[in-house]
Amino acid sequence: MGPPLTHGGSSPETGTLLLTLPLTVPVHVCVVEAIAVVVLAATVWKVTRRTRRLVKGICTQLSEINDSDRHDHVSLPPGQDEIVQLTRSVNKTLDQCERERQFSSDVCHELRTPLAGLRLEVEEARLHPDHTDYDLLLGRVLGNLDRVEAIIADMLVLARTRSGQDADPELFDLAEVVKEVVSGRVDRVPVSVRLISGVVVCGVREHLCRVLTNLLDNAQRHAESAVEVEITRGRDGFAELVVSDDGHGIPERDRERVFERFTRLEEGRRRDGKGTGLGLALVMDVARAHSGSIHVEDSHLGGARFLFRLPLAVPPRTDSLGGDFADE
Known part of the structure; x- marks a missing residue:
């Protein structure tokens, strides 16, 4: 085999100018490129696998929290990447849901007190109509209704304020x-x-x-x-x-x-x-x-x-x- 062609020269048979390119690439360049491709593919696979595992874990924990109806948090994974930020956002949403659930429970409890008072007053009057001071009864009934109305009015303002459904400023x-x-x-x-x-x-x-x-x-x-x-x-x-x-x-x-x-x-x-x-x-x-x-x-x-x-x-x-x- 003769020497490799250079970048230019002439053919002795035809006298024409030939433009030639290297026909070989150093072996070590190919090896380095192959290794880089393998490392990149392995890194992408590792990151994708970790992300899928973490997202699946978040979904599993959320399902368990929903099924048990308990107030809990999703475990924070190590690091400071986007998955961690997503987990923090999920936990913040869970806290907000728990506050709203507790608020609904408190509202029911607060409303039950005046309503129970109303029922007691009316049932007493029904059982003993001849011994009932109806002016006094109506005063107590109106007092309990005022309390119920005040709770509902404050709840409506709170709901509109928190949801942003306010009137135009x-x-x-x-x-x-x-x-x-x-x-x-x-x-x-x-x-x-x-x-x-x-x-x-x-x-x-x-x-x-x-x-x-x-x-x-x-x-x-x-x-x-x-x-x-x-x-x-x-x-x-x-x-x-x-x-x-x-x-x-x-x-x-x-x-x-x-x-x-x-x-x-x-x-x-x-x-x-x-x-x-x-x-x-x-x-x-x-x-x-x-x-x-x-x-x-x-x-x-x-x-x-x-x-x-x-x-x-x-x-x-x-x-x-x-x-x-x-x-x-």
């Missing part, structure tokens, strides 16, 4: 909301109001009216002789709606717990047995839905001070008004 002055709510109330303790105009927010007006109503109901339940509503502008671009009372206040250990659904402290139960336990939970949900916040602290009046904060929608104006709206 609008711009309005918080001072106008306070005037509207306070003027329509007949309270045991007079409400002192300090307002400034131009504190404009964007939100669902109906829900913010409900927030103030619930905060005032809570203050009236605990106050001794003073309830105060104040509107201020925070320096960080937030509007602040403050409701204070001169009651016994809320212990620090309970200041987060009071915003949980159906949580009623012993002091509140003693002063008013008709509360729903949903009022402050609703305030918390509305605050979150409006990118705001709510927390409780000590009041200068001696009781509790609830601070509800919302982002300002319009830059502050210079004009303001102050005074005691309750005396206007």
Whole structure:
């Protein structure tokens, strides 16, 4: 066999120019390429097999959780890849489902109490019609119906807030909301109001009216002789709606717990047995839905001070008004 052809040359027989290419490839290049293909295929197979195994495991655990109707979590696999992120999302969804299941159970329990009271009152009247004070009976029946209606109303607002099925937000002055709510109330303790105009927010007006109503109901339940509503502008671009009372206040250990659904402290139960336990939970949900916040602290009046904060929608104006709206 003659020497390999070069990249160019001429044929002695024909005198024509020949363009030639290498006819051989080094053996070690072929081996390296083959090894790379094998390694790549093995890696893809290994990753695919692991992914299928993990996804199958998640599906199996979810089926077991659904079949047993228990609150549990899917085991987190090692690592920080997309499968781990998927598992965390699944566990977060399971937690949310458990909260909703617990909420439904709590609602049924809370509704059963006034309904049982209604049945007892009516059955007593039916068994002893001649010894029944029907005016007193109707008063008790209406009281229980008011409690049922309050629970359902708060549940509907909570459901709409959490599902995002709210009315379209609008711009309005918080001072106008306070005037509207306070003027329509007949309270045991007079409400002192300090307002400034131009504190404009964007939100669902109906829900913010409900927030103030619930905060005032809570203050009236605990106050001794003073309830105060104040509107201020925070320096960080937030509007602040403050409701204070001169009651016994809320212990620090309970200041987060009071915003949980159906949580009623012993002091509140003693002063008013008709509360729903949903009022402050609703305030918390509305605050979150409006990118705001709510927390409780000590009041200068001696009781509790609830601070509800919302982002300002319009830059502050210079004009303001102050005074005691309750005396206007």
